[in-house]
Amino acid sequence: MTVYFIGAGPGAADLITVRGRDIIERCPVCLYAGSLVPQGVIDFAPEGALIKDTAPMNLDEIVADMVEAHKKGQDIARVHSGDPCLYGSIAEQMRRLDEEGIDYEVVPGVSAYAAASAEIQKELTLPDISQTIILTRTSMKSSAMPNNEDLKTLGSSGATLAIHLSVRNLKHIEETLTPFYGEDCPVVVAYRVTWPDQMIIRGTLKNIREKVREAKITRTALILVGHVLAEHSDFTDSKLYDPDFVHVLRLGKDKKKAQEVEREANTPGGTD
Known part of the structure; x- marks a missing residue:
């Protein structure tokens, strides 16, 4: 059993x-x-x-x-x-x-932050903008946050934040994160993401609280905060598909460099 x-x-x-x-x-x-x-x-x-x-x-x-x-x-x-x-x-x-x-x-299952990212069609990690996602919540009626996991400490990183269980704590989120991200930093509140009554509310740290209040959302919502949520067209392409970037699965035209990459990959402790 x-x-x-x-x-x-x-x-x-x-x-x-x-x-x-x-x-x-x-x-x-x-x-x-x-x-x-x-x-x-x-x-x-x-x-x-x-x-x-x-x-x-x-x-x-x-x-x-x-x-x-x-x-x-x-x-x-x-x-x-x-x-x-x-x-x-x-x-x-x-x-x-x-x-x-x-x-x-x-x-395992699909988490709300992944589903929200898919719904808004945004990659949460962009080169030169953010390469880190922090999944967290704020202290309300549930258990307290451990030491060094308060929103101020996490927000000082500037990483993309996925804040759970905190839609009624938007005033605290706004006041805490604005010094690090700026009042114009994009925010998305995803209410019951992928359910039939899903709502996606877009705003900034300055106005998201008012928009959520108008929508009368008080529970079952995820908050995404970060500059990756902005409309970017000038971010740097990743190296993954760069024609000049050589790795063991795409050796490129430089045979000598390709041989070095392959030899390193086949060496104990080498990198792939």
């Missing part, structure tokens, strides 16, 4: 991985986060499966269902939204399963 922690993706039922879908289709028990997982994903469960929405349940109740299924030898599809590795609350479940001696596996 195994508990499978499955990332259902950001919302659209067809953004679940093939592996995740296949596991749901064969599990006799499906426990899912009803407020965040679309019905289309749960519809993959087999006929006659025990399907329970865990939104109103506490940790003890969820684990009790897992223990009961374990006694019956029934695999469980434990379906979470997005990717379970980000704010998935699976660590405490896995700890309890370890105590119970119950096996589990984790199946």
Whole structure:
């Protein structure tokens, strides 16, 4: 018997991985986060499966269902939204399963920041602009941020930020990040990205709070902040497809240099 922690993706039922879908289709028990997982994903469960929405349940109740299924030898599809590795609350479940001696596996899913990037058709890492993405949140009602993970410290990097669980904290975000990014820095708020009622709100650190207030968004939204979100036409091309950039899979016209690259790649500790 195994508990499978499955990332259902950001919302659209067809953004679940093939592996995740296949596991749901064969599990006799499906426990899912009803407020965040679309019905289309749960519809993959087999006929006659025990399907329970865990939104109103506490940790003890969820684990009790897992223990009961374990006694019956029934695999469980434990379906979470997005990717379970980000704010998935699976660590405490896995700890309890370890105590119970119950096996589990984790199946990754499409995270909201990746889905939002696809919806707005923006690459979040551009040469000379940003080569780092920081996934974070701000302190509100949930657990406090550890030392050195406050927004001021992270924002001082100038990296692209994907801020989760913080749409009601936009005043703090604006005030904290403006000194580092400037008030005209682009901001995107993606509400229920890939769901039928998705909203994409574009603005700047100066005006995004007012735009979100007008849209009456108070939850289930991701905030992207960074200069990569601007309309760029003059950024430097990456080296990946540069005709003069030689690597082991594209040796180019310079045979001597190509031989050096190939020899380095085949040397223990060499680079590819």
